Amino acid sequence: MASGVARVDLDGGPIKPMTICMIGAGGFIGSHLCEKLMAETPHKVLALDVYSDKIKHLLEPATLPWADRIQFHRLNIKHDSRLEGLIKMSDLTINLAAICTPADYNTRPLDTIYSNFIDALPVVKYCSENGKRLIHFSTCEVYGKTIGSFLPKDSPLRQDPAYYMLSEDASPCIFGPIEKQRWSYACAKQLIERLIYAEGAENGLEFTIVRPFNWIGPRMDFIPGIDGPSEGVPRVLACFSNALLRHQQLKLVDGGQSQRTFIFIKDAIEAVLLMIENPARANGHIFNVGNPNNEVTVRQLAEMMTQVYSKVSDEAPLEVPTVDVSSKEFYGEGYDDSDKRIPDMTIINRQLGWNPKTSLWDLLESTLTYQHRTYAEAIKKAMSKPVATS
Numbered sequence: 001m002a003s004g005v006a007r008v009d010l011d012g013g014p015i016k017p018m019t020i021c022m023i024g025a026g027g028f029i030g031s032h033l034c035e036k037l038m039a040e041t042p043h044k045v046l047a048l049d050v051y052s053d054k055i056k057h058l059l060e061p062a063t064l065p066w067a068d069r070i071q072f073h074r075l076n077i078k079h080d081s082r083l084e085g086l087i088k089m090s091d092l093t094i095n096l097a098a099i100c101t102p103a104d105y106n107t108r109p110l111d112t113i114y115s116n117f118i119d120a121l122p123v124v125k126y127c128s129e130n131g132k133r134l135i136h137f138s139t140c141e142v143y144g145k146t147i148g149s150f151l152p153k154d155s156p157l158r159q160d161p162a163y164y165m166l167s168e169d170a171s172p173c174i175f176g177p178i179e180k181q182r183w184s185y186a187c188a189k190q191l192i193e194r195l196i197y198a199e200g201a202e203n204g205l206e207f208t209i210v211r212p213f214n215w216i217g218p219r220m221d222f223i224p225g226i227d228g229p230s231e232g233v234p235r236v237l238a239c240f241s242n243a244l245l246r247h248q249q250l251k252l253v254d255g256g257q258s259q260r261t262f263i264f265i266k267d268a269i270e271a272v273l274l275m276i277e278n279p280a281r282a283n284g285h286i287f288n289v290g291n292p293n294n295e296v297t298v299r300q301l302a303e304m305m306t307q308v309y310s311k312v313s314d315e316a317p318l319e320v321p322t323v324d325v326s327s328k329e330f331y332g333e334g335y336d337d338s339d340k341r342i343p344d345m346t347i348i349n350r351q352l353g354w355n356p357k358t359s360l361w362d363l364l365e366s367t368l369t370y371q372h373r374t375y376a377e378a379i380k381k382a383m384s385k386p387v388a389t390s
């Protein structure tokens with residue numbers, strides 16, 4: 001921990017050191033949360049995941065100042081009898097484990113549904129049966145499409161926030177038809193939210209549900225062919241980073257007209273820490289965590305990333321930096337999309353007094369500086385290798 005000053009919660013009460021069982025700790029969000037907990041708090045983390053690459057810098061060497069506060073357990077929660085014991089040893093469980101890349105939702109719908117619903121069931125059950133607090137990671141995708149998307153294109157009502165703002169306690173969840181398997185993920189996440197809520201209502205489970213709105217930053221996903229499969233399709237930040245690093249055109253799915261609000265991972269992690277350390281204010285709540293000020297279309301995101309990457313790499317952008325592709329070509333049959341995602345921040349603001357800080361330009365500058373530093377050389381090497389011919 002950085003300072004010896006006593007830590008207090010939002011109501012001035014002392015924060016007692018706790019043990020946290022973090023499932024999915026080796027992923028993008030988990031790695032940033034572990035970093036924050038090690039650097040700024042006295043809490044212990046039991047870090048569970050099948051991978052540890054993204055938290056290796058926190059686990060080794062054994063001389064790190066927090067070495068006795070983080071323990072890695074390599075396990076798959078689908079089939080590992082150690083899970084209940086680890087939850088029992090902890091004061092709080094945070095479940096981040098999931099398949100959460102859209103390219104999987106329509107191509108691996110069974111794995112997606114199992115991962116986001118069936119595999120999360122024992123976690124909820126063990127927390128409920130053992131009287132342990134749970135922070136469960138859901139998604140903004142549970143909102144699906146906006147009400148406004150069903151209005152005629154030229155309807156003035158589309159400008160009315162009531163038709164697009166996404167509120168935890170008021171907005172409906174609007175998914176496409178079953179044959180649009182894109183919604184397998186959102187639907188599984190919705191059902192596990194409902195189950196957790198019901199455990200709270202009927203059995204007194206202390207829970208908090210987090211709905212992240214496109215958190216982005218360093219260590220998100222993988223760069224295909226470098227630290228992930230060559231044919232893999234990560235989320236948009238890594239897709240666009242990969243194209244920029246390789247001097248290729250950024251692919252805009254269905255014209256890049258969908259809108260997203262992007263938030264810097266470090267801002268979002270501040271919100272999660274407030275939830276962890278303020279149970280009286282966070283328990284029983286569902287929180288949107290996003291940055292409503294950072295809204296862009298995917299096309300605008302591509303243009304901004306092209307500009308920022310040129311600045312941080314000192315390389316001129318391509319004359320035509322983007323190319324349009326159909327969703328069927330890019331994701332395959334069964335893809336569908338959320339049209340617009342603006343989080344209502346009323347509840348998180350009222351309960352935790354939290355607000356995001358970082359502008360889209362600043363977060364892209366910091367993230368693309370990291371991408372360039374981490375991958376540019378490896379990509380150059382990979383691209384200079386002769387391609388095998390048969």
Ligand SMILES: NC(=O)c1ccc[n+]([C@@H]2O[C@H](COP(=O)([O-])OP(=O)(O)OC[C@H]3O[C@@H](n4cnc5c(N)ncnc54)[C@H](O)[C@@H]3O)[C@@H](O)[C@H]2O)c1
Pocket residue numbers: 023024025026027028029030048049050051075076077078095096097098099100115119137138139140141211212213214215216221
């Ligand atoms: N990043 C975002 O913007 C975002 C947005 C919405 C929702 N979420 C949710 O937040 C959570 C974390 O997302 P992320 O972006 O860090 O994803 P991630 O893929 O980087 O992390 C998930 C981690 O869970 C692990 N995992 C998956 N199945 C497991 C299993 N059976 N046993 C053990 N470990 C397992 C993976 O190995 C991975 O390290 C997910 O539940 C996701 O649905 C994230």
Ligand SMILES: O=c1ccn([C@@H]2O[C@H](COP(=O)(O)OP(=O)(O)O[C@H]3OC[C@](O)(CO)[C@H]3O)[C@@H](O)[C@H]2O)c(=O)[nH]1
Pocket residue numbers: 100101102139140141185212213214234235236237239240250251252253254256258260298337338
């Ligand atoms: O090369 C690309 C890749 C993607 N797009 C389009 O960008 C939009 C955003 O895509 P992405 O970040 O991959 O995913 P989504 O925002 O659609 O979904 C995520 O939101 C939260 C989460 O639950 C977990 O992160 C996940 O489901 C989208 O419109 C793509 O079509 C592109 O044009 N080019």
